[in-house]
Amino acid sequence: MSVVETNEAAAQVPENWEPKIIAFCCHWCTYTGADLAGLNRMNYPANVRVLRIPCSGRMNPQYVIEALNKGCDGVLVCGCHPGDCHYVTGNYFARRRMMIFKRLLEYEGLEPDRFQVRWISGAEAGKFRDTVMSVVEQVRALGPLNLTREIPYFELPAVPDGEEAFDAVPEEVVPEEVSA
Amino acid sequence: MSRIGVFLCYCGSNIAGTVDVEAVAEMARSLPEVVYVETNKYTCSDPGQEGVKNAIIEKGIDRVVVGACSPRMHEPTWRKLLADTPVNPYMLEVANLREQCSWVHKDREVATAKAIDLVKMAVAKVARLQPLHSIEIPVHKKALVIGGGIAGMQTALDIADAGFQVTIVERETSLGGKMVMLDKTFPTMDCSACICTPKMSEVGNHPNITVKSYSEVENVSGYIGNFEVTIREKAKFIDYNLCTGCGACETKCPAKVTNAFEQGMSQRTAIYKMFPQAVPAKPVIDAEHCLKLTTGKCGVCSKVCPTGAINYEDEDKLTTETYGAVVFATGYKLIDWKPLYPEYGGGKYEDVITGLQFERLVNASGPTEGHVLRPSDRTEPKSVVIIKCVGSRDPNKGKAYCSRACCMYSAKHAHQYLDKVPDGKCYVFYMDVRTPGKGYDEFYMNTLHDGAQYIRGRVSKIYKEGDKLICKGEDTLTSSQVTVSADMVVLETAMVPADGIDELAAKFTVGRDADSWLVEAHAKLRPVETNTAGIYLAGTCQGPKDIPDSVCQAGAAASKVIGLLNKDALQSNPQISRVNETLCQGDGACVNICPYGAISIVEKQFRENSRKVVRPVAQVNPGLCQGCGACTVTCRAGAMDLLGYTNESIMREVDALCQW
Amino acid sequence: MRFLDLSAISDADKQACEAIARDAGVNLKDCYQCGKCTAGCPLAESMDLVPREVIRYLQLGAVDVVLEAKTPWICAQCVVCSSRCPQNVDICSVMRAVRLASKHAGKRPVPEADIFDDEFIANVRAHGVSNEQYLAAAYNVKSGHFVQDMGNATRMLKRGMVGVAMHNTKGRANVAALVDRALAADSTRRAQADEGKGGEA
């Protein structure tokens, strides 16, 4: 049984509805990239609010559940490119965790576009802007997130360590950025 | 109830041009726990900062939200400001109203709404923050250098000259490393011994340097400023306080052992100095081959020693000391090519030698006193083939990487051979000639003009016909199959990390790449640091290099060490992980995930249900933790939290945002 | 000296080279042209392109040069090149793949090699086993080298190594059917590959 009502919501979209999206950005790469977008006076939709975390490895899946439960329509998690983590390995762990978590959310019926993971470096202001624009458009197309019941609040089972954890994630669920 | 002050900045028109700052202020006043809101044209200016300070005192504010430019810009400014007030510097949250709001949106209404959200988030978070305090980490003003080759010696000298104590741990019986084995150095052709041995004695005599030869690192604990290192000094069986280094023992010792320093091309005695100019200039007894120590019969050295320095009862000694910084200068070895290249004879032809063997052959103090004589019959080879990239750039049989120094030293070998054997012929098989360096390409061109015949192509097979070694290759520039009937073949083999590097690096939690080279913290910007604070890299332990590059890196590593040792104490970053010991199950998931080795499991005593229990819990080392937070997510019990970015504060931020 | 206008090499040519590499299970980009394959090749001196050059022309997309080359037909399939290649390129398989591609393109730069193999397979198809004396005779007739190894044939006859009697496998009809099925499967596979290519284009 899906926790998410398949959206016939498009019919019920309130007037002037704007998607609410929260972006968890690591301090060293993506937050810096977002600042650079500002310095370059780039324009992007205001639907995304950035929440700064020290490293994508700090990203706890609980935050995503909380955001979706409390009314966000989409969540974006951004970090340094794999191999460039300021803390050496943090984004590798983030990659594994987020992939597994994404599968779980999709299994529960969440549309894949509502939870996205992207790697954006401190120099990629343009990529930050493009990512925000595309995520906003994708979520806008999906309409408001209607939860028929709250997603049960639970501690995720521990992610297995080592290579098998990574291998356990089939290629197709890896967003193009991640697999690249 | 906390008392939050909100300070909003116009940043001239930078923020105020798009965001209605006064409207944001109006909203902020309505937020719970906010006791004071102020707007300012330039909050970061002196009068602006003064205003913030005054407001804090006057209004009794205990935590602060600044809505201004990016925290990446002025967060340190605000922290510094708060340090002068009763407010803890970490009771601060910055709302990024400029880079991530006013500058990226055009619509005033939309931007103002977003600014309101950002301030709400900041207020929600700051309400949950706790005061944090840096701790002072004392710095032991002493450095440890592991490895006494040219990189290690240069690092030690630079640090010692700056006035700090240095200990060099050298596994062999003498300083000098690989450089002292070489004959001449490119491109200037200085005699290697002439420039290396003075360094060795300088190190040996330096008042600030302690040389621990024939020693290895046994154990390590601690962190930046405070590495507690146990060193095993192997039994030398000679009392260095009595020994004068006269060498009488060496002349009388009856045991003969293959001489590793001469690359197996001569023999040494069981009591030996590695080479005549060794530092320390005193011998050791090789316990594996000494007749007295293996069979109990002999004892000649003890009889001839004029000072009675021989002690057959000697044992390994362990000493423990604390060092503020550690430099790895563990160097390289040449790859063992024999099992990899059966097509080159796999070691069955005595006259197929390595570059290092060739160095000893042309070295005036080597086994042939500098005459180029091939090992099998001690005749002068009239035709020599040099093959590059043996084991390098060969993922099938050896390593995928380029060993970087071989193009130059093969040119040097060709030059030296033609110099010593004027009627000789020299052929160099190469795939590319890589000579980026000052004077390097000129050197290569000179070698060509000396008469070295360069042939582009890998040799496929070396085989023997009569007493000639037939090398079969292709000259790819003419697409011809070529053979050379050579008297001797020199293989310029790949550099690989020194033996035991994996175990040693693991002791210090220093990262290694797939080929076991030590990994620098950042390939471009932090090339001599490692990811473990206080541990630095010099020379070829980090990757193949030539001597100039090794010396350069040694100097760079030394300057980093000097910078560290100059401080009396380090301020720790207080935004680090904290264990909730009540929840912690001590299963060590956090220990495995931490890239810095900052977490350990300790047995601790607790009072639970009026009973004393001892159970394992995680412990974070504040000197090692860098505050990435990877452990917080991995903890199944949720016992790990990151100070400054606690789970609760982030959840409240999320909640605040969702109210929009 | 050969002239190549690299800009004139068509996508179809490049795809044809890629297809050959795919059949051989090789990534052409792995080869860095060190020449170790050619250095060890026992027949390189008789080739019009050395093995390294065959790979090079494939890298460039010059498929016609490769299909006209004698090299793959001279190759004795001794696998020395592949076993010593530092980059794990299976050169020997490339030679085989080029030769098949060349054959299917209706070329036979070394007719003798083609005749020999065809006669060999015909012999096996007819008898289930290969009858060396008839294979040699058929080869000599078809290739026009009538007297080749005739002296040796007499010596063999004298030693009782060969005779006029044919050896046959009992199930030779079975083997013939097998050969036909295999060749049918081969052409089906190639037709499908061609179709796929057509679809792409």
Place this chain on the structure above:
Amino acid sequence: MMKYAYFPGCSANTTGKSFTVSTAYVAEKIGVELVEIPDWNCCGTSAAALTSPELAVALPARSLAIADRELPGLDVVAPCAGCYRSLKTSLAFARESEENRELIKKIINAPYEAKADVLTLLDVLATDEARETIAAKVQRKLRCLKVACYYGCAMVRPADVCECDNVEDPMEMDDLMELIGAEPVDWAFKTECCGAAQQMTIPVQAKPMIERIFQNAVANGADCIVTSCPLCMLNLDMREAEINRARVANGLEPFDIPCYYFTELIGLAFGADPDEVGIDIHFHPAKTLLLQRELDALELEEAENIARAEEARKKAEMAAKIAAKKAEKAAKEKAAKEAAAQAAAQPEEGKEAAE
């Protein structure tokens, strides 16, 4: 008793006759039973691989499938190196995937599960058990015979298919030759190619391949070449005469280096007459060398016997001298003792007398 399914290969009754005969002889002597696969067919060799990949895997698979069915539980022995490589390649392909097996089954129109392994004759004779038996059966050590063991390419390459861990310098045949008393030389062309079928299709270009093999064997002091493949044997043995004609025409010394199958030499060591193991039908005269080396061995043995006798004589002589010296020494000592005793007694006597 070791038992294997036997894949003779097309040359077994023709050009490889000597190999077949000598293999049978050796197998019988050491108790290896070779059961011919009923109704086997040609492996296709490189001609099939150069015609169609499907054909190349299907031809060997038919025989292997028959072996699996008719001789269950037996591994297949293919003495010919060319057959070995074809069978092994087909087997590797079949074992790679279910899909591959389906393809083969469709083409051979029979069930096939790729159960039996494929071995060379060397694999069979190099097991510890077989080596022990061989050592026990040797009647005449082939001393003084310097052999260059020639493996060719098909038995070792591709290394992953042939499961060979030393493609440049294999040693199995060398070890066997040592076991029967011959002296294997260390040479460099053990796994160079003989030219295979190219000796027919491009005879002029391929001749140097053989010539180089002879040259390296001779340069490293070999009397003869020992092979394990009928095609290698044919190319080397039969074409030596042609090569020599060309060499003489060019003013070069002709080769005189006979070739043998390793089974022939083992047969000889077991006491076979050369004709019994097929040495009589070689192209290059092959018996003279054997006789010469037999003679050398006998002479060597004689010389050794003389040397041993001389040694023994010297030893005995010296022992006798030592004994004499010792006796002399003992006698002297005894005399001295007696003298001392006398001297001791005399003073007493004197004393007595004085008293």
